[in-house]
Amino acid sequence: MKNHLVYLLFIFTSLARADESRDELIVQTVLKLESFNYDESSDKVKASINRYLNRNLGKGDYFTLVEKFSIRDQLQNLTSLSTGDKVNPQAISLLVKLGGEVAISKSLDVNGESRIKFIKALGTVNSPVAVKALSEILQNKIEIDVNTAATSLTKTALGQLEIIELIGDNKISSKLVKNILPDLVSSADPEVRKMALKLNDNNNGKISLKKYNIKSLITKRGIVKKGKQVYMKACFTCHKSGDIGIDFGPALTEIGDKLAREAMYVSIIDPNEAISFGYEGFNVKTKSGSTLIGYIISDSDDELVMKVPGGVSVTTKKSEIFSKDKIDGSLMPEGLIASISEEELVDLVEYLMTLKKG
Numbered sequence: 613m614k615n616h617l618v619y620l621l622f623i624f625t626s627l628a629r630a631d632e633s634r635d636e637l638i639v640q641t642v643l644k645l646e647s648f649n650y651d652e653s654s655d656k657v658k659a660s661i662n663r664y665l666n667r668n669l670g671k672g673d674y675f676t677l678v679e680k681f682s683i684r685d686q687l688q689n690l691t692s693l694s695t696g697d698k699v700n701p702q703a704i705s706l707l708v709k710l711g712g713e714v715a716i717s718k719s720l721d722v723n724g725e726s727r728i729k730f731i732k733a734l735g736t737v738n739s740p741v742a743v744k745a746l747s748e749i750l751q752n753k754i755e756i757d758v759n760t761a762a763t764s765l766t767k768t769a770l771g772q773l774e775i776i777e778l779i780g781d782n783k784i785s786s787k788l789v790k791n792i793l794p795d796l797v798s799s800a801d802p803e804v805r806k807m808a809l810k811l812n813d814n815n816n817g818k819i820s821l822k823k824y825n826i827k828s829l830i831t832k833r834g835i836v837k838k839g840k841q842v843y844m845k846a847c848f849t850c851h852k853s854g855d856i857g858i859d860f861g862p863a864l865t866e867i868g869d870k871l872a873r874e875a876m877y878v879s880i881i882d883p884n885e886a887i888s889f890g891y892e893g894f895n896v897k898t899k900s901g902s903t904l905i906g907y908i909i910s911d912s913d914d915e916l917v918m919k920v921p922g923g924v925s926v927t928t929k930k931s932e933i934f935s936k937d938k939i940d941g942s943l944m945p946e947g948l949i950a951s952i953s954e955e956e957l958v959d960l961v962e963y964l965m966t967l968k969k970g
Contacts, residue, residue, distance in 0.1 A: 634660065635663050638657060638660040638661065639661055643673070643680075650683055658685070661677070662685055665678065670700065675706060678706055678710075679709075684711065687710060690703045690707040690710075691707060691718075691719045694719070699732070699733060699858060701736040701737075701858065704730075704734065704737055705736070705739075705922075705924050708734075716742070717745075720745070720749075727757070731749060731757065735764025735922075736921075737924075738769050738902075738904070738924075743768070746764050746774075747765070750762060750784070759788065762784065763791070766792050767795075767921060767922065768920075768922065769903045770903065772799055776804065776807050780811070794951035796808035796811070800921060800939075802895075802939060824954070826877045826878060829961075834959035834962030835959050835962065836959075838959040839959035839962045841959075842956045843857075843964070844856075846956075849922075853865055853967055859919075860919060861943070861944060862891060866967060869969055873965060877957075880957070880960070881949055891907055891942075892907070892908075893907065894906065894936060894937065894938055895937045895939055896918065896928065896935070896936045898934055899933070905920060905939075906918040906919050906921065906926075913930070915928060916928050916930060916933065
């Protein structure tokens with residue numbers, strides 16, 4: 613009896629491996645086809661592709677497959693990937709692109725931590741659909757939803773313009789304005805920074821842009837553990853440290869080997885002092901009215917590929933571009949330090965100094 617069970621287990625394992633190999637062969641084949649319509653393919657092919665995707669959830673060519681063939685059968689998985697412990701800009705961007713308002717509404721139809729995580733994830737998508745969803749959340753009476761949605765709107769170019777308009781129309785409480793103005797003053801878009809500073813002068817929720825004595829700061833020592841918390845608050849949406857953070861600005865994984873303490877403070881307080889090669893910023897406006905702020909990854913005769921806040925690569929056809937202007941100075945603005953205290957700044961630098969090779 614025992615031998616029969618072992619034999620059956622062997623057979624099932626062999627069949628499963630055969631299925632996996634067959635699924636992978638089908639996937640690799642359709643990837644090579646010049647034209648393949650997933651929606652019009654057979655149920656068997658769809659089943660193979662989805663089994664492959666489910667086994668490789670969020671890994672390898674998962675996102676390439678889902679996007680290339682517009683596989684809406686993966687919307688639920690994209691929602692799960694969007695609300696994980698780490699922000700997954702590819703997942704939420706694809707969810708919004710493939711599912712639109714319906715998928716967003718369904719993903720928001722939950723309570724608790726999953727809902728908050730999804731609202732935060734929407735803040736990485738520079739899309740009118742995502743901005744509309746976040747703006748609608750501002751209309752409800754749940755404070756944590758409103759606060760999270762407002763903060764999320766400050767994370768993208770379109771969202772920043774929306775939240776500034778709402779502030780100008782007095783549709784945001786002065787308390788909330790005070791909380792989000794530092795993020796707007798820290799915008800990568802110079803025009804948004806100007807508007808935010810004007811709002812700062814006119815609004816009751818004023819903030820102050822601090823001035824620091826770097827010679828004094830370098831004599832102080834902070835707490836590494838607290839500095840990591842500051843990093844998660846002020847830096848991780850644009851920089852990666854190991855596996856933590858979003859790949860937009862220069863990686864900070866070995867920054868402690870590259871910069872002395874004084875240079876570290878200068879790079880945070882006055883980022884225009886030295887801009888890393890390859891991280892020169894551009895402001896691209898499209899004929900449809902969209903604005904893209906970020907770095908150019910590739911620029912061919914037919915299309916422009918940019919990395920925008922949130923770490924997402926955006927491809928735009930040259931025929932759709934209205935204007936492309938180089939931004940003077942760093943995309944990391946001086947106003948970033950408005951969102952943290954001096955003690956937090958010292959703790960942050962202490963943490964960054966520990967980020968070394970090995």
